[in-house]
Amino acid sequence: MMTHLSVWAQSDSLIFRQLANQIMLHGNCYDDLRYLCKKIGNRISGSESCLKAINWGAETLTQAGADKVWLQPAEVPYWVRGAESLKVRLPNEKEWRSIRMLSIGNSEGTNGQILEAPIVMVEDYAALKRLTNDEIRGKIIFFNHRFPQEIINSFEAYGKAGSYRWTAPNIASSRGALAVIIRSLSTGDDDEPHTGSMRYADSVRKIPAVAIGNHSADRLEEACNKGVVKAQLQSHCTMRGTKMSFNVIGELKGSDYPNQLVVVGGHLDSWDVGEGAQDDGAGIVQSIEVLRTFKALKIRPKRTLRVVLFTNEENGLRGGIAYADSSKAHNEHPIFALESDAGGFSPRGFSMSMPLAKRKYLQSYRQLFLPYGVYDFEQHGSGADISPLEKMGVPCAELMPDPQRYFDYHHTANDVFEIVNHRELKLGAVVMSQLVYLITQYGL
């Protein structure tokens, strides 16, 4: 005799299969990503190309079949890089050698001047602490902190190493350093520098902060161990006030409970290098694919499916904040939010931030997801863009793709369309559409 639950499960598993067939055979997310990467390219908040991406997002959501598409304004910081270079002179050498580098996002540059100073290398904060102020003052501090490659979940490793990008400049500045060079937050066995966000503390002088690739860091480490290395840094990056930007929102109105909102999204902005393919073009085109697939299969959700393409995740989170503020101001009832912002790799699970009962309810569907490679419902956490919703108490989740390759490409010139695999990208969209299906139909 079948229980009610297994009757559900049977029809759900058929719908799961239909969603998968539709996306794997007829999905458009890979072609969408090609367009976003190749025709628009990278798109830092406040830039012209970010506005282009916003218009493209609105058009694409409309063509995907949204009932309604609109833009939601958000004032965003506008950081501009400009030309930049880093040269070093090794012990007992006369020539200056160029090193590939990227200024860290939000940092100030040298205002076009050449900043020349000796490098002091430290492995971590503890090593910096052991130095006297005299040893630090007037120097360029090289934080040679290695990304912990032995940690299998690279996002956990990123979390641990992250402060060497976020806050090392403040710590060095407070001790009188002139600038900071960091070993990139990178798993790459290569020389790619990785940019990303930092934030100046109010109390410190805003010193320049730049990142270099692993191979350059290895060579610089070797040189610093031999004697005094001098550096010349020249850069123009600066914060140029704010600009108007927009979240793009599209929805399929729910048939039974239109006021209950199921949010799915990623972020449309990217860093100003590469094409923002894995971060987060992938999440954008997957989110749009969820709506397109519902429409293609004529699934009218019982609750409203709302796709949000957030702006300014990378260096301000103003899009996510604007969305949550508006949601609150309009007394909206979001029952769940899902983000995809960990790359378009093969999905492995969903991390969740929600009360235990809801968590257990979603875990009860684990068997249905297994044939699609999704097995891990044990992790905690959700995405940055929906974190303001999470703080308001909305149950949140994030797609957890395989984490091995992400930090080879993250925030680099190599984050381009070609590194995204069509089947992996689509499979991520499949499992997102499956989870969203369950919640639009049965609530949470």
Add this chain to the structure above:
Amino acid sequence: MMTHLSVWAQSDSLIFRQLANQIMLHGNCYDDLRYLCKKIGNRISGSESCLKAINWGAETLTQAGADKVWLQPAEVPYWVRGAESLKVRLPNEKEWRSIRMLSIGNSEGTNGQILEAPIVMVEDYAALKRLTNDEIRGKIIFFNHRFPQEIINSFEAYGKAGSYRWTAPNIASSRGALAVIIRSLSTGDDDEPHTGSMRYADSVRKIPAVAIGNHSADRLEEACNKGVVKAQLQSHCTMRGTKMSFNVIGELKGSDYPNQLVVVGGHLDSWDVGEGAQDDGAGIVQSIEVLRTFKALKIRPKRTLRVVLFTNEENGLRGGIAYADSSKAHNEHPIFALESDAGGFSPRGFSMSMPLAKRKYLQSYRQLFLPYGVYDFEQHGSGADISPLEKMGVPCAELMPDPQRYFDYHHTANDVFEIVNHRELKLGAVVMSQLVYLITQYGL
């Protein structure tokens, strides 16, 4: 109070961590793969480069710390491709257009002659069956069978579509066709032709068989739907008798039960295009890494760890057969064999062919493997090279990496070092070393 099992589990989990740290931080398999791919390159059985790879394998196993390394002879077929081309003339056109193609491995060519004939397109065997002999005789049959992209486990999809490479030429020949063109067994959204093995039935004329990429197949399909397309095929491929080849074997003698053998391996030969990076350079360097890691961590296995680099998996399986024959002849006692021949992607599980009790025993370690992304111990099957051992009743298993990207590259010119990710490759070696550790210590 701790049970005996949980005491085991605790120390095992520490060893698991040590194995992972060693390989993720200090492993050499990625550098080994670079050498194999870039300095030796592709290495079809019987070729000079296959012999080079065999010598390299023996040296590398020796340097990795094997107690003993030796070569085991196997007579292998020697298939040679030579120059080849395929041109088509579309309906109402005068010009011949070149199509990228690869003859299917083991197939005979046109002996350098131009074979010109009209193309008859069929979607599958059922469609071919509906044609009269007159419609087939003297024609080139285009098997336009699509790789089933909707099947999430691409190895399952490959199994279903595989007969269009393995046996379609025989079926077409038996009906009087002159040659066969197949749509490649490919998940690729590209124009790469995929070679691979076929086998002529004794009863049929050996007609040429070639594969074209998905994009060319799409265009050819379109043209065939419009009218008669003619093809000109010219090729030189042929079977040139046999050559001597060798399995490379290296071992760490077991301290307590030296006669109990735990075999781990992959295949050293590859197709004659690309660099045989995922297929199966990855499995080779991972297998060597297992031994190197035991040695580096001073783990002396209780049972003998034997690494086998098999020859001739791709077009004859003579290496696997020679190994099993020798094992039998010498009354060896292999208690377990593990193969890695599904690519150096992030590991997800181990498929197993063994009695239920042993299967359940290995499944009981699932929790220990979970932190390394390995969760699936439910699948059945093992690797081709160890299938002769499996037939002798040896418990066998195969590493199951993420299957999404494999058939984009499989048997193509694109199967090169650059498509292998260093962390994914190493993580595969980690979980292989963990499984091998358990079995060398506790038996099976």
